[in-house]
Amino acid sequence: MKNLTLWKGRSSVGEMVSGVPRFWSLEGCEGCGKSTQAARIKAYLEQQGHEVVLTREPGGTPTGEMIRNMLQHHASGEDIAPSTEVLLFAASRAQHVRHVIRPALEAGKWVICDRFVDSSLAYQSGGRGISLEDVLKVNAFALEDCWPIKTLWFDLPVEQALERVSDRGEAPDRFESEQLAFHQRVALTYQSLADRFAHRFVRIDASRGVEEVFAQVLDAVAEHTGSRGL
Numbered sequence: 001m002k003n004l005t006l007w008k009g010r011s012s013v014g015e016m017v018s019g020v021p022r023f024w025s026l027e028g029c030e031g032c033g034k035s036t037q038a039a040r041i042k043a044y045l046e047q048q049g050h051e052v053v054l055t056r057e058p059g060g061t062p063t064g065e066m067i068r069n070m071l072q073h074h075a076s077g078e079d080i081a082p083s084t085e086v087l088l089f090a091a092s093r094a095q096h097v098r099h100v101i102r103p104a105l106e107a108g109k110w111v112i113c114d115r116f117v118d119s120s121l122a123y124q125s126g127g128r129g130i131s132l133e134d135v136l137k138v139n140a141f142a143l144e145d146c147w148p149i150k151t152l153w154f155d156l157p158v159e160q161a162l163e164r165v166s167d168r169g170e171a172p173d174r175f176e177s178e179q180l181a182f183h184q185r186v187a188l189t190y191q192s193l194a195d196r197f198a199h200r201f202v203r204i205d206a207s208r209g210v211e212e213v214f215a216q217v218l219d220a221v222a223e224h225t226g227s228r229g230l
């Protein structure tokens with residue numbers, strides 16, 4: 001990436017990794033409360049005088065929103081192959097990086113992204129069974145080196161998460177309609193991603209109330225901004 005300073009280091013398993021300062025992603029299973037926290041992080045950073053772009057995946061661009069609709073409310077009755085799913089999410093991400101995330105970061109803004117590449121690793125690899133390395137390879141092409149420097153992982157027991165989703169009383173989408181075992185595989189994969197990418201994953205206990213969760217989030221933000229003078 002030409003105009004961006006990249007942080008470079010090694011992951012806990014020794015591979016070279018990089019991240020863009022001011023780029024954070026939020027991850028976790030359905031119902032984990034990350035969207036509520038995303039809005040709060042944005043408000044907090046703005047109070048500190050930063051410009052913040054809050055965005056989400058799938059979506060974040062008009063093309064991405066079309067892909068989101070295809071993936072979540074697929075109406076043709078045709079099964080979407082797991083490999084197609086990987087590629088569609090990655091296509092949405094490539095568009096998002098090129099047209100929203102990268103320009104914002106290059107302009108010195110913060111970017112808070114509600115779901116990013118780790119959702120593909122957790123759902124398409126853990127959930128659907130595509131190898132992690134294949135999902136990583138496809139996404140490396142989409143990301144153009146634009147990795148988040150921090151990933152807040154909102155960890156919540158699967159049963160509690162699904163209860164929260166059903167309490168909303170909305171019609172479930174394709175992912176929410178999956179079996180318990182699918183969601184358990186997704187949750188386990190997040191745990192293993194937190195180990196593999198320990199340099200950027202921060203575990204947040206999402207089983208607490210909104211205020212307590214936000215206190216944990218603020219600790220993570222303060223630690224990061226303080227240590228980097230951002």
Ligand code: TYD
Pocket residue numbers: 029030031035057058072089114115116117118119120121123124175176
């Ligand atoms: P969304 O309504 O945004 O869910 P949430 O509010 O939980 O974030 O739906 C996005 C769904 O798409 C969610 O079930 C996870 C899934 N998903 C993937 O499977 N892979 C991906 O790469 C992304 C970004 C999302």
